[in-house]
Amino acid sequence: DTGVSQDPRHKITKRGQNVTFRCDPISEHNRLYWYRQTLGQGPEFLTYFQNEAQLEKSRLLSDRFSAERPKGSFSTLEIQRTEQGDSAMYLCASSSIVEAFFGQGTRLTVV
Amino acid sequence: AQSVTQLDSQVPVFEEAPVELRCNYSSSVSVYLFWYVQYPNQGLQLLLKYLSGSTLVKGINGFEAEFNKSQTSFHLRKPSVHISDTAEYFCAVTVGAFSNDYKLSFGAGTTVTVRA
Numbered sequence: 001d002t003g004v005s006q007d008p009r010h011k012i013t014k015r016g017q018n019v020t021f022r023c024d025p026i027s028e029h030n031r032l033y034w035y036r037q038t039l040g041q042g043p044e045f046l047t048y049f050q051n052e053a054q055l056e057k058s059r060l061l062s063d064r065f066s067a068e069r070p071k072g073s074f075s076t077l078e079i080q081r082t083e084q085g086d087s088a089m090y091l092c093a094s095s096s097i098v099e100a101f102f103g104q105g106t107r108l109t110v111v
Numbered sequence: 112a113q114s115v116t117q118l119d120s121q122v123p124v125f126e127e128a129p130v131e132l133r134c135n136y137s138s139s140v141s142v143y144l145f146w147y148v149q150y151p152n153q154g155l156q157l158l159l160k161y162l163s164g165s166t167l168v169k170g171i172n173g174f175e176a177e178f179n180k181s182q183t184s185f186h187l188r189k190p191s192v193h194i195s196d197t198a199e200y201f202c203a204v205t206v207g208a209f210s211n212d213y214k215l216s217f218g219a220g221t222t223v224t225v226r227a
Contacts, residue, residue, distance in 0.1 A: 004134030004154070005143070006154075031212075032216075033214060035215075039219070041115070041202070041219055041220070042115075042168045042201050042203075042219050042220050043155070043215070043217050044217070044219050045136065045160060045214045045215065045216070048212050048214055050212075055212065056212055056214070068216070091154060091155070093155075095213060097176040097213070098143055098160075098205070099157065099160060100157075100213070100215060102147075102155040104153055105152075105153070105154050105155050107152065110128055
């Protein structure tokens with residue numbers, strides 16, 4: 001068990017560019033979550049997968065954001081036409097039932 | 112919807128002194144409660160959780176928390192802190208038993224700074 005892995009750890013992009021982040025959950029976990037954390041705040045829920053099905057999306061997830069989890073394994077989070085307000089830490093977590101295990105996060109800076 | 116309030120944004124404390132971080136939640140249904148720790152530029156690590164049973168729960172690194180249903184609180188304590196406990200601490204709640212999604216709602220965090 002190598003834990004939840006996220007890639008890249010850091011991403012700097014210019015406003016208007018598209019970015020994609022990857023999350024590899026703990027292998028036996030069927031639930032996968034994405035959260036966003038801005039400076040000085042707690043993480044906020046973005047979206048949730050059970051296996052390959054995306055079951056819930058927060059209102060924070062505008063139409064510029066899309067997430068996938070093909071075959072119920074790894075997940076990607078894409079942000080199109082990035083804005084400075086998208087700058088944040090994006091955290092992925094996985095769980096089998098209740099206890100969620102978090103990855104190290106991807107810190108996005110939009111310049 | 113459920114919510115979490117962490118009553119202290121910053122807690123400075125001397126090494127080997129005790130510390131208490133306060134957390135209150137609101138929910139119309141039963142909840143599961145968690146405390147996570149986050150070191151700079153890292154993800155979140157679970158310290159402890161309350162699911163059911165004994166209201167006093169013990170976690171890693173000498174931390175413990177007490178669930179108080181009447182006061183809707185879940186305060187975190189450590190009797191003697193170390194320099195290495197300097198970090199951000201988050202209280203979180205889920206009503207997953209009802210919604211079956213177990214998504215977490217977090218407080219804004221408490222920054223603990225341990226001084227020698």
